[in-house]
Structures are given as C-alpha cells and as structure tokens.
Amino acid sequence: MQLINVKNIIDSRGKLTIVEGSKDISFEIKRVYFISGVPFNERRGFHAHKNLRQLAVCITGSCSFLLDDGKVEKTIILENSSEGLLINSMIWREMFNFSSDCVLAVFADNYYEEADYIRDYDIFLGEVKTYEN
Ligand code: TYD
Numbered sequence: 497m498q499l500i501n502v503k504n505i506i507d508s509r510g511k512l513t514i515v516e517g518s519k520d521i522s523f524e525i526k527r528v529y530f531i532s533g534v535p536f537n538e539r540r541g542f543h544a545h546k547n548l549r550q551l552a553v554c555i556t557g558s559c560s561f562l563l564d565d566g567k568v569e570k571t572i573i574l575e576n577s578s579e580g581l582l583i584n585s586m587i588w589r590e591m592f593n594f595s596s597d598c599v600l601a602v603f604a605d606n607y608y609e610e611a612d613y614i615r616d617y618d619i620f621l622g623e624v625k626t627y628e629n
Contacts, residue, residue, distance in 0.1 A: 497563050497570060497587065502553050502580040513555055513577045515603055521551050521582065523605035530601050534559075534594035541590040544614045546623075549605045552581045557598030564588040566624030574600070586627055588620050 502520070505512040517525035534540065541561075552561070558575035565587055572581055573593075583589060591600070606612070614620045 497565075497572070497584070498582040499572070500551070500580045500582060502578050504578050511577065513553065513601075515551065515553065515580065515601075517603070521580075521603070523549055525603045526606050527604040527608060528601065529604070530555075530599055531591075531594075532599045534598060536596070537592075538594065539590055539592040542588075542615065542617075544588045544620045545585050546612050546614060547585050547606070548609075548612055549585060550583045551603040552583065553577055553579070553601045553603075555599040555601050557595035558593070559591055559595065559598050559600055560593040562590040562592070566621055586620075586624055588614075588617060 500520070503514045505514070515521065515525070517523065531540065552574065554574040555577050558573060561572045561574065561581060563570045563572065563583065574581055594600075614623060
C-alpha cells in the first residue's frame with residue numbers, strides 16, 4: 497500500500513484529474529472502472545486479488561479503505577483527488593463510508609478476470625502464508 501500524488505489542474509472551469517500509466521504509476525493501465533452511487537452505510541470489496549495491481553482515486557467525495565495484508569490492517573481515508581492509493585496484489589480490501597457524491601476511479605493493470613479474485617477471507621489468509629513461504 498502506498499499513497500501517491502495525483503495531478504489535478506483546477507481553474508475557474510473546474511477540476512481536471514490526470515493519471516498516466518507507466519508514468520505516474522509503474523504499471524500500464526489496462527482497465528479503468530468507476531464506483532458511484534453507493535448507498536449510505538454500504539460496504540464493498542471483501543476480496544483480494546492474486547495478481548492484480550490497482551490505483552484508487554476519489555475523483556469527488558470521499559470513502560475509506562480497510563487494507564489487510566494478512567498480518568496488519570490499515571484504514572485509509574481518500575477524500576482528495578490529489579491522493580492515489582496503490583494497492584498491490586494479495587491485499588484484502590473493504591471499502592466503506594462512501595459519501596453520497598463519491599466517485600471512486602480505479603485503474604488496474606489487467607482486464608477483469610474472476611479467477612484472479614479471492615473472495616473468502618479464510619482462503620485469503622491461507623494463500624498469503626503460501627506466498628510468503
Ligand atoms: P466487485 O469487484 O466484486 O465489486 P466491489 O469490489 O466494488 O464490491 O464486482 C462487482 C461485480 O461486477 C462482479 O459481478 C464482477 C463485476 N465486474 C466486472 O464485470 N468487471 C469489472 O471490471 C469489475 C471491477 C467487476
């Protein structure tokens with residue numbers, strides 16, 4: 497997990513938020529998706545990825561991430577589009593506290609592949625140990 501600076505150009509016409517693959521982040525971007533309209537108190541995520549690396553940026557509004565590497569849990573609040581949260585593979589994540597105006601953009605280094613997901617926390621804990629050994 498790492499927070500990086502994301503470029504924003506703000507003027508009287510509004511805000512432009514920019515992420516360039518292989519420049520601002522080490523990987524090439526193959527997929528971008530956006531999460532919005534999350535109801536009050538709803539939580540999302542509850543999975544890890546075997547290989548996928550992602551950058552999450554709150555374009556507007558705010559949300560929180562719980563990140564867990566199998567040993568340590570961290571909570572990160574994203575509330576500014578100049579902050580990008582890099583999430584490596586094999587990190588369990590839960591997203592919560594979405595503001596009603598939150599638009600969360602996620603930049604990923606690969607296409608959607610359900611086989612890359614680990615959606616069971618106990619399986620995640622077991623696999624994290626395997627990766628370490
Ligand atoms: P999921 O990643 O589980 O959402 P979240 O982690 O935000 O709770 O995805 C929800 C559904 O959308 C699931 O059925 C898979 C599908 N999906 C795609 O088809 N393509 C994608 O790029 C993503 C991210 C999800």
